[in-house]
Amino acid sequence: MAIELKGPAADVLRARRQRLSKMMSGEPILLVGHGSLPRNFLANTHPFRQDSTFLYFLGVDQPGAAAVIGAGGHTTLYMPSPAPGDELWHGPGVPFERWVARSGVDEVCDRSSLQPASYHCLPVADPVANQEASRLSGTPLDPRNATGSEDLRAAVVSLRLCRDAGEVQAIRRALCVTSEAHRVAMESTAPGVTDTEVHALIDAVFALHGMPPSYTSIVTARGEVLHGHARNEPLRAGEMLLVDAGAEDPSGYASDVTRTWPVSGTFTARQAEVYDAVLEANAQAIACVEPGRRYREVHLAALEVLTVALRDLGLLRGSLDGLLEQGAASVFFPHGVGHLLGLDVHDMELLGDAAGYPVDRHRDPAFGLSALRLDRDLQPGMVVTIEPGIYLVPGILEDATLRAQYGDSVDWAEAECWLPFGGVRIEDDVLVTADGNEVLSASIPRTRSAVEALVGTGPSPRQRLLGGSAS
Template structure:
């Protein structure tokens, strides 16, 4: 057990964390680290990974240890290594040395823990042997972390409130993991021309992680079968027409994770169909990152990704109809079935051992809708939160060949056109994003996302991801990741000269050239841009006055407030007979619709109010 580079201020950081916990709970807390699990016999174990909740307050990955927290103090419980263990594992730090390192107030052998366990709350660990010890020491059955009861539930809510946002030391660790992950992905791209199998590229990527004394935050996904979302097979031969999806992230030696995905062509060049779909996914990726600000609903970011993907697939002729309607009926989920991202921190899916208690704000429930069921995060963004943004496109046979879905979406999917994109099995683009006081910061921005830049990395040429110039509009050079912002800046430059004569018209902007195309018909404006820039990603704006935009925003806020007022008026009565059901409110009429599932309530609401803005609430 060695700690090669423990931060100098670790003890202070840990004191600050437990002081903040003490302000939230008034009972003692015991957290266990867990222990390694045998692979096939006791001495041959899987690599040990301490409980993330333990790590948050203890700082270092101690095995077979526990800490007791109360009123801001920390007591460490662990046994000193036996003299015989030095033969196999080397000299280990003493309990007293570790206690000093983490700023513990006292340290005891593990056998003393039971005498200090009265009234203590805890969180269940993942390994069975430690879980049995938890129940024995606390003299009660410890509920699972995803469904805690009593004071354990109080503790869960307190820890969630602390771990949702990250302190400076945590961000230092995450930045290190992110930098390592970026280097690993670049190594994978550089290794592609000489690689024969997926395993060759995986080896190149994980070699970078190991060389920096880090581990993988999760089993690497390096696959030409990107339609298998968590594919852990690496034996496939690489073929020139393949796309390789690499979802690989480093974990710092202190336990903090990064999570990044890139998709690139094995040949070094995207085919026209691959580039078309890639640019659709990239447009969703950039739009979502541009929307990240404190106060924004993450669910709205997911729905934005759905809409942008639907728009792109309509433009390519794969889907038919209005993109907003396609999202409402979940047609986009045929190709983008998962959520747009998740929390990130000590866990790659941070605190997911707590089920939806961490990912969903209190009072919200996971939807049963095809397009929302896999949404992992449904919270209002706060400064200090770390999230991933990872839209994708997949052709999953189990989804696309499902007879019920074929029937349901027969009028909105052009299956013949889709067949022309058979060389696109799966594409995902994922970055790690910090919510700041003024917007967001992409921690993995050093890894290019533009198709041309990725091709150049594979081909061994110098990339151009450091900045850009928008020509006649005089926009300042900006780092990668701000395409939507660039288009918005262009739009704000030209809006004053267009708004008087063409109010209500649409403007299609190609962000890299700075060119724009105006028409009263949205589709025509986009078509004009496509004619000049077939591989471009035009962004559409509508010419509205500042006053009109402010009015629409105010109307939305009024509707939101009115919807919440209606729900609060009916909530107490309905919860008695419809606990955990979904309520959809139409604020103008005051109508509300109840269903055991969101899709049921939504269908009923849309039948009566096909064009109204609706608000969704959960009775719990």
């Protein structure tokens, strides 16, 4: 039985483990993978997704795996033996020797033979796997806190921070499918179509290419809800549809793209002004992406563009310098401009701020800046998102603390008159190159004219998915 090669070749995986072992001075490392997670009873499980660090070093996407990496990168892979009767329900298992060829490990043993020792290890997202790893290593593991080996965390972040050519190619493959999904969704949007139908169409395009979503697709006319989801509501003329959706390559690499478009096919005058401001912030932030540039500066470049636009729109008041010093635009742009992208859509976020922040930097407590997920100096090979936005969020506009903090710098009465506006976000995936950057998601329409030209020009989601009439 052959194992489909979905990720790096065995020699690449072996070299990664050797580098990791060297950084850890040859001390033993325990990596645990995820198990199958039940949906509502034990035999009914969610689709399996392996821990990203385990994928990076082992390339094994089977449940219940673990590995011990020793001096020189010597690796023993531990795989569970099939349960009695498993072949009847799930087909024949993979012989252990096949995993040696696939992952380049030195040996494969039965999972039950893995013994406790003084291992370096890190938490994963599976609580059962964490309990077992804690028992084997004697180290409490909790992904909600910075638990586990600090040295191992730093080493893993260092190795996973920048993409090699194969990783970039995997992200390109995912973005090719993501581009098709966004285009089809734009074409199929029209008044009367439901947000759920558009969501179904996007995920169907992913599935047709053998790719799952990198995250639950965000498809909503309530764009002020940053991670809002479809609610089976008919879309109405005059609304904007915000779609934040990306396919995941079979090797595990993510894509993450947001576009916002008018349900009717034409932005209103107010929507157009906001859209153009966000697009300009997107462009100015991308222009800042280059080796050596601090990512916080990329965020601030977008913030300055949005501050000028919000003042021109009558939502902010005062001098530009004063508004920038105050960070007043965060009332309408309350999140960071982006994050790392890789095997996780928010890459390595499971490892806490160690991934996004070097040891000498910490999150700014200021509203808006506190949500900045990344503040490293950019390096060639990093892939980051650039996703500025403008949102009219009732909860923010009603917040007494924020009203007191920003005072007359915000025209609160004018902002309330805009409700329910929703929100606009434009997000691209950007590779840091040796001499600048490359927008990997550039094929997905983002100028206002290109978006308007595409919306509503194709069959409805039901027609595409079911054939026949739109009913």
